[in-house]
Amino acid sequence: MNERAILESVPLPLSRGYLRFRNATEGRERHDLAFYLYEIYLKYVASVAIAHYLSGEAREHRVNAALKGLARPSLGEWVRFLRECVRFFEETKAAEALLGALVGLFRTKETRWIELVFLFNRLRGLRVGTQSQRGHVSLEMVLTEVVSYRNRVLGHGAALAAGHYEEFAELFGRALPQLLDVSPFLTARRLVAFDSIRVEEGSRVECGVIEYMGVNPLRREKPYVLPYGAPAPREGALYLLGAEGDLVSLDPLLVARGGDVLILNEADGAPEYLSYTSGERCFP
Numbered sequence: 001m002n003e004r005a006i007l008e009s010v011p012l013p014l015s016r017g018y019l020r021f022r023n024a025t026e027g028r029e030r031h032d033l034a035f036y037l038y039e040i041y042l043k044y045v046a047s048v049a050i051a052h053y054l055s056g057e058a059r060e061h062r063v064n065a066a067l068k069g070l071a072r073p074s075l076g077e078w079v080r081f082l083r084e085c086v087r088f089f090e091e092t093k094a095a096e097a098l099l100g101a102l103v104g105l106f107r108t109k110e111t112r113w114i115e116l117v118f119l120f121n122r123l124r125g126l127r128v129g130t131q132s133q134r135g136h137v138s139l140e141m142v143l144t145e146v147v148s149y150r151n152r153v154l155g156h157g158a159a160l161a162a163g164h165y166e167e168f169a170e171l172f173g174r175a176l177p178q179l180l181d182v183s184p185f186l187t188a189r190r191l192v193a194f195d196s197i198r199v200e201e202g203s204r205v206e207c208g209v210i211e212y213m214g215v216n217p218l219r220r221e222k223p224y225v226l227p228y229g230a231p232a233p234r235e236g237a238l239y240l241l242g243a244e245g246d247l248v249s250l251d252p253l254l255v256a257r258g259g260d261v262l263i264l265n266e267a268d269g270a271p272e273y274l275s276y277t278s279g280e281r282c283f284p
Contacts, residue, residue, distance in 0.1 A: 001180040010180060011191045012212040012261050013040045013254075016277045019215055021173060031165035034172035035154065038146045039075060040276050041179065043263050045102065046078045047253040048185060049085035051240065052099055055248045063088050070253075073266045075147050082106065083140065098185045098242075105182060109136040113182065115175040116142055122171055123149050142179075187213070189240035189248070193256045194224065194233045203228050212238070212261050252284065 001010075006018045017040050021033040053063060066084040069077040086106045089099050111117070117137050123145035124132040134141075153160065153168075180186065196208035204227055209220040224245070226232060233239055233247055238256050240248040255262050255273055262273035262282065273282050 001177045003177075006177065006180060008214040010186050010213065011044055012214065012217065013044060013263060013276055014180070014186070015213070015215045016260075018176070020277065027162050027165045027169070031169040031172075032154065034169045034176075035146075035150065036276055037176050038143070038172065038179075039150070040263065041183075042075070042078050042082070042143050042146070044186070044254075045183070046082040046085070047250055047263075048189075048240065049082055049089075049099070049102060050253060051248045051250050052096075053085050053088060058092060060088050060092075070264065071271060072269055073264055073271065075150055077266075079140075079143050079147055082143070098188050101188075102183075102185050106139045109138045109141070110182075111136040113137060113178055115178045119171045119175040120145055122168070127152065189242050191238060191250075191254075191261070192224075192241045193238050194235055197232050197235055199228065205230065205232050207233060209241070210256075212256065217259050257282070 007015055017037050024030040024033050063084045066080050086103050089103050120137045120142050121132040127148050191212040193210050194207040195210055198206055200206050204225055206223040206225055209224050210217050237251040238254045253264050260275050262275045265272050265274035
């Protein structure tokens, strides 16, 4: 995916995160912003999977047990959420086309993802202390190493040499467009909220739509239309909007606030919402 597409067509938290990374010049800041792109990606994709699980009727005890971790959602827990949802979709064969793409990406090991393979090997090599030469990777493998890297380098590790931050900023930055390219589910459903809901002539419900795709939220020219009497979306809440007009609620995993999108986060053992753009934090 090229830079213009990232800035214009992926969900707002990723698009703004990429813009911040692109504009950063200082080594450690550039490194941290590059890493946070993967943190945003993981949380967003896991939220998509969780939202689809919760929107269905079927339930499974392992997924339910994993989702209890949303009370204190560490980064490692987000990988667990995604892993258990993917397993559920595989076993129940409940995945629609969009989720099928996610399931395949999460499990399938690919050799063609050159930048992601290189990133994985450098992350794994740093963790195990010896050179890694894996020839193929899956999304699960990459995200697992990303979490391990966070815990060792950003979470509790001592400051490293400037060259380390420069190298890994470039590795993360070069691999991101490839990761977005192989993730069509990011754009197949639009991240939206509804800021006005009104009944037209007692026959239908019209909802004003704000899309949170790209760097800036944009209002759709045409409203979202529902038959009169159909359940209306909740004003201000975030949804995934499909091409056929179907909605999947992302509340309370992501929230819209002042033209921004905040993501559920864990800080000091308590849940909060975090803006990866401004650093704003608010509590549920």
